[in-house]
Amino acid sequence: MAFEENAEMPYDPADDIQTAVAAAEQQLMSISGVNGVGITSTPDGQDAVVVYVANEKALSQLPAEINGCRIIGEVTGEIRPL
Numbered sequence: 001m002a003f004e005e006n007a008e009m010p011y012d013p014a015d016d017i018q019t020a021v022a023a024a025e026q027q028l029m030s031i032s033g034v035n036g037v038g039i040t041s042t043p044d045g046q047d048a049v050v051v052y053v054a055n056e057k058a059l060s061q062l063p064a065e066i067n068g069c070r071i072i073g074e075v076t077g078e079i080r081p082l
Helices: 012-029 056-060
Strands: 032-039 047-054 069-075
Touching: 012 047, 012 069, 032 056, 056 069
Parallel strands: 047 069
Antiparallel strands: 032 047
């Protein structure tokens, strides 16, 4: 009697960063001056969370990482709907 096991699990690295963004979004959006959150890459090709902020004060309040995922702040100025 032969037993064949197929325990293959699909893995998509994009799932990791999307999970990190979802987990970090509420925390980051509660910081005054944060305009938005997205996904980016570091210069060495690692996934990271990009946080768009209105000013340097908001930028200084960002953590370096959340749940092991690097946070990259970008000052965009105030964003207003058209």
